[in-house]
Amino acid sequence: MSHDELDNAAYYEARADEHVWRAAKELGVSRRRFIELAAVGSAGAVALLGACTSKNKLSSEEKSGPPTTKVPIPSALVKDTPPSQFTYTTELGFNAEMNWKQMAGLGYLVPNHLFFVRQSSPTPRLTPQNWKLTVSGPGVTKPLEFTYDQLLALPSVKSVVRCVECAGNGRAFFKGVLGQDTFVAGDNGAKVSLAQWRLGAVGVAEWTGVPLGEILQRAGVKPTAKDVVPGGVDQSALKRPMSIAKAMEDDTLLVYAMNGDTLPADHGYPVRVLTPGWVGNQSVKWVGSIEVAEEPVFVPQNTTLYVYIGPDYKPEPPRLGPVVERQVMKSAFELAWPAQLKPGAQKIGGRAWGPDPIKGVEYSIDDGKTWSPAKLSDPNVPEAWVRWSFDWAPTPGEYKIRARAIDDKGNKQPDAVPYNQLGMNYGAVVAHPVTVA
Ligand SMILES: Nc1nc2c(c(=O)[nH]1)N[C@H]1C(S)=C(S)[C@@H](COP(=O)(O)O)O[C@H]1N2
Numbered sequence: 001m002s003h004d005e006l007d008n009a010a011y012y013e014a015r016a017d018e019h020v021w022r023a024a025k026e027l028g029v030s031r032r033r034f035i036e037l038a039a040v041g042s043a044g045a046v047a048l049l050g051a052c053t054s055k056n057k058l059s060s061e062e063k064s065g066p067p068t069t070k071v072p073i074p075s076a077l078v079k080d081t082p083p084s085q086f087t088y089t090t091e092l093g094f095n096a097e098m099n100w101k102q103m104a105g106l107g108y109l110v111p112n113h114l115f116f117v118r119q120s121s122p123t124p125r126l127t128p129q130n131w132k133l134t135v136s137g138p139g140v141t142k143p144l145e146f147t148y149d150q151l152l153a154l155p156s157v158k159s160v161v162r163c164v165e166c167a168g169n170g171r172a173f174f175k176g177v178l179g180q181d182t183f184v185a186g187d188n189g190a191k192v193s194l195a196q197w198r199l200g201a202v203g204v205a206e207w208t209g210v211p212l213g214e215i216l217q218r219a220g221v222k223p224t225a226k227d228v229v230p231g232g233v234d235q236s237a238l239k240r241p242m243s244i245a246k247a248m249e250d251d252t253l254l255v256y257a258m259n260g261d262t263l264p265a266d267h268g269y270p271v272r273v274l275t276p277g278w279v280g281n282q283s284v285k286w287v288g289s290i291e292v293a294e295e296p297v298f299v300p301q302n303t304t305l306y307v308y309i310g311p312d313y314k315p316e317p318p319r320l321g322p323v324v325e326r327q328v329m330k331s332a333f334e335l336a337w338p339a340q341l342k343p344g345a346q347k348i349g350g351r352a353w354g355p356d357p358i359k360g361v362e363y364s365i366d367d368g369k370t371w372s373p374a375k376l377s378d379p380n381v382p383e384a385w386v387r388w389s390f391d392w393a394p395t396p397g398e399y400k401i402r403a404r405a406i407d408d409k410g411n412k413q414p415d416a417v418p419y420n421q422l423g424m425n426y427g428a429v430v431a432h433p434v435t436v437a
């Protein structure tokens, strides 16, 4: 990617619009309906698509008609996502899944350049000059504004080591194991595909920032405040409510540094939210506003897009199902998928994480018939992850190897989980294919 392209926000916007329209068309969404949805910016699948567009651009595109040739969609991210390190896809935005093999032999933290990325629209080009943070709403007595410098001057927490994980991490296994499609319902019965992550939509970093509670106190948060709604200033303008209790936790942060560096553009520069133990969608990037409400706030993000929908779940009006907030426990091997190994003695490593502290990890090399404890290595930070390993001396052949985490209450990752339509929180044990030759 040339430097010119990097600097040219308009280029990305145009490409994003092209991508969004083509994606909508492939789903059988009519042009008229697409424009309607983009204009109202309403709920549902195409809201996400529509959010990547604007009325003006649609009307000028309307004159020239949709693109007729298939052009490769360039990365809408600032950082490079080479195929050796990431699987890059564009379902409902931009998804760069970390290749787990990269983590073998690395330290506890995921370096910024390897950290997975998920977003509904291209990375906005923000500067301390064109960014500010507003705090407002009926739940505060003193609405406030902060510049970048003012925010950096507030009391901060230097080191909060926590994971960020997409709620859809593991989604591919609903299809791969249960044989069921996962999708968002579009119009005309269209099924809008979602990112088919295996287990690489997770990472642990050291985050530095100002506790959200500190900001809310300064804004005179009322005892009647109920929901706190950070808003992103990217084109998708993500808004994801959280409870006041979550907002006031010590480690719920407005983050401005990641692993000791200025927060990278793709991860939310200048400022993002961090909601430890809760799914990545809550950790709003490029945050420009914090609204505090005295009523529960219902938006598509917590009524239709991040809910469990399926035969095992009941609607909770106005939600289509129970809301997806907390992560679930998972473990992953630091191996390529599928993995190729040489025969003979070797160490196999992986990591396990979840919203509760991880107390143990077991592995099986015989299709889940027998399980043995893996060796855990320090540190084991709650709401981050723990590294584990075991020695294995395989002979040539095809294997499925498994790992399962155990939390401090003795819960183990289950062998199976019920289907849900949006493919949220797949926490079952995953069988990792390995060829030894
Ligand atoms: N403003 C904004 N924030 C966002 C998103 C987005 O599209 N826009 N995507 C969310 C989702 S779904 C996830 S999983 C995380 C991913 O964070 P990362 O890209 O830093 O790994 O960002 C969240 N924050």
Ligand SMILES: [Mo]
Pocket: 118, 165, 166, 167, 168, 280, 281
């Ligand atoms: Mo996500």
